Amino acid sequence: MSEDRTPIISIRNVKKTYKTRNTELEALGDVSFDVFPGEFVSIVGPSGCGKTTLLKILAGLLPRTSGEIVVDPANFNIEREVGFVFQKPLLLHWRKVLDNVLLPIEILKIDRRSMVDKARSLLALVGLEGFEDRYPNELSGGMQQRVSIARALIHDPKLLLMDEPFGALDAITRERLNMELLQIWEKTKKTILFVTHGINEAVFLSDRVVVLTARPSRMAASLDIKLPRPRAQTVRTHPDFGRYALEIYKDLELS
Amino acid sequence: MKYLKTPLVIFVLLVIWQTAVILFKIPEYILPTPVSALEHLFLPQPDADYNWVMHIKATLLEIVLAFAVTSVAGISIAILLAWSDAIRRASMPLFVFINSLPIIAVAPLLLLWSGYGLKTNIIIAFLISFFPVVINTGTGLASIEEELLDLVKYLHGTKLQVFMKLRIPNSLPFIFTGLKICSTMCVVGAIVGEFIASDRGLGYIIINSQYTMDSPPIYAGLMLVSLFGVALFGLVSLAERLCIPWARPAGQEL
Numbered sequence: 001m002s003e004d005r006t007p008i009i010s011i012r013n014v015k016k017t018y019k020t021r022n023t024e025l026e027a028l029g030d031v032s033f034d035v036f037p038g039e040f041v042s043i044v045g046p047s048g049c050g051k052t053t054l055l056k057i058l059a060g061l062l063p064r065t066s067g068e069i070v071v072d073p074a075n076f077n078i079e080r081e082v083g084f085v086f087q088k089p090l091l092l093h094w095r096k097v098l099d100n101v102l103l104p105i106e107i108l109k110i111d112r113r114s115m116v117d118k119a120r121s122l123l124a125l126v127g128l129e130g131f132e133d134r135y136p137n138e139l140s141g142g143m144q145q146r147v148s149i150a151r152a153l154i155h156d157p158k159l160l161l162m163d164e165p166f167g168a169l170d171a172i173t174r175e176r177l178n179m180e181l182l183q184i185w186e187k188t189k190k191t192i193l194f195v196t197h198g199i200n201e202a203v204f205l206s207d208r209v210v211v212l213t214a215r216p217s218r219m220a221a222s223l224d225i226k227l228p229r230p231r232a233q234t235v236r237t238h239p240d241f242g243r244y245a246l247e248i249y250k251d252l253e254l255s
Numbered sequence: 256m257k258y259l260k261t262p263l264v265i266f267v268l269l270v271i272w273q274t275a276v277i278l279f280k281i282p283e284y285i286l287p288t289p290v291s292a293l294e295h296l297f298l299p300q301p302d303a304d305y306n307w308v309m310h311i312k313a314t315l316l317e318i319v320l321a322f323a324v325t326s327v328a329g330i331s332i333a334i335l336l337a338w339s340d341a342i343r344r345a346s347m348p349l350f351v352f353i354n355s356l357p358i359i360a361v362a363p364l365l366l367l368w369s370g371y372g373l374k375t376n377i378i379i380a381f382l383i384s385f386f387p388v389v390i391n392t393g394t395g396l397a398s399i400e401e402e403l404l405d406l407v408k409y410l411h412g413t414k415l416q417v418f419m420k421l422r423i424p425n426s427l428p429f430i431f432t433g434l435k436i437c438s439t440m441c442v443v444g445a446i447v448g449e450f451i452a453s454d455r456g457l458g459y460i461i462i463n464s465q466y467t468m469d470s471p472p473i474y475a476g477l478m479l480v481s482l483f484g485v486a487l488f489g490l491v492s493l494a495e496r497l498c499i500p501w502a503r504p505a506g507q508e509l
Contacts, residue, residue, distance in 0.1 A: 056405075059405075059409040060408070060409060060411065061405050061408055061409050079410075079411045080410065080411070082409065082410075084405070084406075084409050086402065086405065088402065090400075090402055090403055090405075090406060092403070092420075092421070092424070092425075093501055093502075094424045094425070094427065094499065094501045094502070095424075103406065103420065104410055106416075106420060107406075107407055107410045107412040107416055107420065108410055135501045137501070155410075
């Protein structure tokens with residue numbers, strides 16, 4: 001880990017317990033890690049280990065039961081400088097693609113006209129040039145998720161939270177979007193926190209993989225992925241690729 | 256051909272009607288021929304020569320104003336109810352109560368309060384037709400996918416933005432359904448008002464002709480009233496198609 005830099009966000013002993021009438025469900029046991037500027041960090045864990053819960057806590061969509069989330073307000077405004085890509089594309093079906101991308105701009109009350117060109121170039125970045133005036137239901141699932149990535153980037157967030165964004169897509173589309181995501185990340189230099197349960201996907205994409213155990217989740221490992229960048233599909237044949245994957249597999253099974 | 260089917264069906268029905276009356280020698284006060292009804296509209300009549308243009312204008316004005324008032328008020332009420340749980344819980348029974356009243360039976364009271372004429376007829380039409388607008392709009396406002404709300408929430412948007420960006424656009428198809436029902440009920444409301452007390456309008460002609468047992472104007476009035484209903488419904492459907500092109504399921508238009 002690069003100890004010389006200050007983290008953009010520090011997650012310290014964050015816990016989340018869901019309380020219903022007579023039961024308590026500990027969704028997130030005790031999770032602590034730092035994310036550094038420009039880093040691509042994946043969170044891997046079994047279903048129900050609270051990965052999504054953690055992202056939603058970071059985005060302010062859920063309150064945490066205890067623990068701290070530390071940011072430097074001078075560097076990072078966590079209320080405005082976060083982009084969120086959800087599991088589902090969650091496009092507004094009454095808005096054309098371009099207007100969907102501009103939604104965060106309207107919510108943040110930024111002048112819309114000044115951002116139209118940016119929205120167009122982001123759509124070009126995600127490979128949707130020429131689809132600006134289509135409605136979401138005219139697009140395939142993969143294209144819809146591309147729109148939602150462009151939407152998450154329109155307000156130039158410093159931290160991009162991605163909650164299994166490609167989980168619902170077919171394997172081939174997922175591979176393609178993984179490649180494209182890496183290119184976008186390299187071009188935009190965003191910090192990305194990426195939740196997945198695809199071990200290979202996490203190794204392929206990340207600088208670091210945080211492994212969570214089953215519920216109540218604790219951190220099983222934080223693994224630096226020192227594979228060469230920029231990465232292409234050939235990196236999967238790198239001798240270390242399999243070693244990293246195996247290590248994560250062990251962390252998940254044996255912890 | 257698509258647009259010719261309906262006029263063709265109507266024309267065939269009119270021909271059957273005309274033939275049946277002549278064939279079975281039905282007396283005119285029971286059932287006049289459609290031709291005779293239309294003659295009363297366009298040709299000067301010896302007995303009761305109504306100023307149709309004036310009466311049509313009066314009824315049309317009532318219908319259009321009633322529809323405008325009901326649309327705006329109905330949608331506003333629904334937004335208010337969706338905005339605040341407290342207001343909804345407190346006032347929803349009241350709206351159900353009003354809607355359960357037989358408005359025709361309440362109309363005499365309204366006449367006592369505000370006299371007869373345009374204003375009273377609009378109030379009657381409103382009372383008859385506002386409920387579907389409120390219920391449909393309310394359903395639309397509530398039927399937003401919960402996860403979509405996160406889009407506004409994670410950027411710390413306001414409740415007003417949730418309504419403006421999500422709930423209201425999401426409810427537009429529901430609003431138009433409410434407005435379509437409202438459009439035909441406003442016609443009914445306006446005529447009911449004219450029935451109970453007025454000195455003008457198609458409802459006045461119908462009730463007045465009944466007193467004089469002069470049935471052709473009744474039929475002429477009914478034809479016009481239903482024509483207005485169809486026309487207003489058509490206009491709302493047209494507006495729907497223009498306003499919400501994204502919500503057009505293929506081959507499923509009303």
